[in-house]
Amino acid sequence: MNKNFLLLISRWIKGECPLWVTCWLTGVIPYMMLLQFHLSILHVFFEHTIQFNTANLLLRIDEVVFLIYIPICLVAIANNAIKYKGFHLWRFFTFLFFAKGCEIYFNFIMGKWPLG
Numbered sequence: 464m465n466k467n468f469l470l471l472i473s474r475w476i477k478g479e480c481p482l483w484v485t486c487w488l489t490g491v492i493p494y495m496m497l498l499q500f501h502l503s504i505l506h507v508f509f510e511h512t513i514q515f516n517t518a519n520l521l522l523r524i525d526e527v528v529f530l531i532y533i534p535i536c537l538v539a540i541a542n543n544a545i546k547y548k549g550f551h552l553w554r555f556f557t558f559l560f561f562a563k564g565c566e567i568y569f570n571f572i573m574g575k576w577p578l579g
Contacts, residue, residue: 476535478542482553485543486560490536494567497532501525501576529571537564 474480475489501522508518544557570576 476539476542478539478544478546480539480543482543482547482549482557485539486557490540490560490564493532493536494564497525497529498576501529526571533564533568533571537561537568540564 475485478485480489504513504518504521504525507513508515540557540561544554544561547554547557
């Protein structure tokens with residue numbers, strides 16, 4: 464991998480990126496994309512335009528990505544909230560965002576997909 468890319472990932476996990484980047488660009492948007500991908504696969508499967516084996520493989524890939532990416536993202540969000548030096552209300556909202564992410568991840572681990 465490129466050394467700059469690894470440095471960027473390291474900065475992101477340590478909480479050194481801007482708060483809006485960590486929360487929105489690496490938190491909310493990828494989560495919504497993973498969820499939409501999951502729901503789209505289910506919709507296509509129930510419309511009988513995709514075979515069971517293909518749908519099952521795509522759902523497993525989506526779940527593995529969710530299982531790995533979300534905890535890393537939550538660590539980055541928590542680190543960013545701890546290091547944030549600006550308006551304290553944004554720090555509070557970031558911790559709420561972190562708590563909701565933990566709840567979603569716990570439900571996923573227990574076998575319940577959000578909205579799915």
